[in-house]
Amino acid sequence: xxxxxxxxxxxxxxxxxxxxxxxxxxxxxxxxxxxxxxxxxxxxxxxxxxxxxxxxxxxxxxxxxxxxxxxxxxxxxxxxxxxxxxxxxxxxxxxxxxxxxxxxxxxxxxxxxxxxxxxxxxxxxxxxxxxxxxxxxxxxxxxxxxxxxxxxxxxxxxxxxxxxxxxxxxxxxxxxxxxxxxxxxxxxxxxxxxxxxxxxxxxxxxxxxxxxxxxxxxxxxxxxxxxxxxxxxxxxxxxxxxxxxxxxxxxxxxxxxxxxxxxxxxxxxxxxxxxxxxxxxxxxxxxxxxxxxxxxxxxxxxxxxxxxxxxxxxxxxxxxxxxxxxxxxxxxxxxxxxxxxxxxxxxxxxxxxxxxxxxxxxxxxxxxxxxxxxxxxxxxxxxxxxxxxxxxxxxxxxxxxxxxxxxxxxxxxxxxxxxxxxxxxxxxxxxxxxxxxxxxxxxxxxxxxxxxxxxxxxxxx
Ligand code: ADP
Numbered sequence: 001x002x003x004x005x006x007x008x009x010x011x012x013x014x015x016x017x018x019x020x021x022x023x024x025x026x027x028x029x030x031x032x033x034x035x036x037x038x039x040x041x042x043x044x045x046x047x048x049x050x051x052x053x054x055x056x057x058x059x060x061x062x063x064x065x066x067x068x069x070x071x072x073x074x075x076x077x078x079x080x081x082x083x084x085x086x087x088x089x090x091x092x093x094x095x096x097x098x099x100x101x102x103x104x105x106x107x108x109x110x111x112x113x114x115x116x117x118x119x120x121x122x123x124x125x126x127x128x129x130x131x132x133x134x135x136x137x138x139x140x141x142x143x144x145x146x147x148x149x150x151x152x153x154x155x156x157x158x159x160x161x162x163x164x165x166x167x168x169x170x171x172x173x174x175x176x177x178x179x180x181x182x183x184x185x186x187x188x189x190x191x192x193x194x195x196x197x198x199x200x201x202x203x204x205x206x207x208x209x210x211x212x213x214x215x216x217x218x219x220x221x222x223x224x225x226x227x228x229x230x231x232x233x234x235x236x237x238x239x240x241x242x243x244x245x246x247x248x249x250x251x252x253x254x255x256x257x258x259x260x261x262x263x264x265x266x267x268x269x270x271x272x273x274x275x276x277x278x279x280x281x282x283x284x285x286x287x288x289x290x291x292x293x294x295x296x297x298x299x300x301x302x303x304x305x306x307x308x309x310x311x312x313x314x315x316x317x318x319x320x321x322x323x324x325x326x327x328x329x330x331x332x333x334x335x336x337x338x339x340x341x342x343x344x345x346x347x348x349x350x351x352x353x354x355x356x357x358x359x360x361x362x363x364x365x366x367x368x369x370x371x372x373x374x375x376x377x378x379x380x381x382x383x384x385x386x387x388x389x390x391x392x393x394x395x396x397x398x399x400x401x402x403x404x405x406x407x408x409x410x411x412x413x414x415x416x417x418x419x420x421x422x423x424x425x426x427x428x429x430x431x432x433x434x435x436x437x438x439x440x441x442x443x444x445x446x447x448x449x450x451x452x453x454x455x456x457x458x459x460x461x
Contacts, residue, residue, distance in 0.1 A: 061086070079138070110124050193208065194206065256281075320334050334372075334373050358424075
């Protein structure tokens, strides 16, 4: 509204001012030219009739009076001695005129001056001796004409302009008010729709198709809303999964403990066996909790990474040394092919966790006898690549896309013997994503699985 007001009123004000001023200056200059012409003629006649020596000439006097009447002004005729020989007001007759304009005029510089405050034009016209060749100045006509009617017209113009401007201001104000309401209305609709969602009254998407812009805003908002809902659903699902997973070992322990309680005469072997099972379940519960903690830590953003430049070759060798006992227990051979020395900017702890999970899986889900896991490391100028291939049980095609989900296990009963929590690959994926890397999986059921990891050599914030 303010914009409309400024855009409407300011130019109108400027135009009004310019029009009034240009009218005034044009009217004044026209009047000046007219009076000057008349005075030039008068000056000629003055000389011709020898008025400078005989200021009683009736014809000239009558003409002077006529001119002063027409222009509502005053004429003074000043001779070479600076004496006023004619004054249509009869006030200064016989006096000596020493005004600067008259002096200037005698030296050949005719003047013309507009006094808008007192509303008159004053000018001097030289009376030249047209009879002589030198046309010397023998007198000066000092004329002042009133500009009252020019000023009156100017005032009328100004009053009309102000009136029109006033009407325009009122109209612009009303128009501005209506327009701003109409323009802002769709945005108010968006605000109330969003507030409705925030307060929980509304569950579906918002739609305000009044303008292209509002449509774009609502579309973007709806997309964000969908994402928030997905996050919300995922969180709910995650919480229920966590509860379920944490309850399972507890339920087993309860069953084991209850059956011992109900059978006080149970043999010592049974006690020992059940206590071992309870201890295993506690380990499992511990594992789930520590995996959950790792996952929560991974959920933070990339700014939480503790980046340092490390040798990936050494890192992999260290991981393999640590996993070697598990591998030999499972009868799985570990191979490491390092194609070149690779150093990269990574968070060592998180990367180790990510790689360990994948390699550990490759050992866990391997053949019972004579299995192998082959790890290879390569790099180009931008990324380093780790591939972990195993000769294991493989992953069914339908499950490949889901294995990175939290708590997802292909074969729950099988994984349970092996002792997974279903969180390992979720942790791995988060850790790699934090490094702006990627992980892909290729698997054939019964033949083996290959995980391919790609991570940038330089960390980009
Ligand atoms: P878990 O703790 O159960 O191993 P992960 O998230 O690490 O959980 O893995 C998810 C599931 O993906 C595993 O339960 C397993 O079924 C499958 N999986 C992961 N790695 C392999 C692999 N190398 N070979 C076969 N299956 C695998």
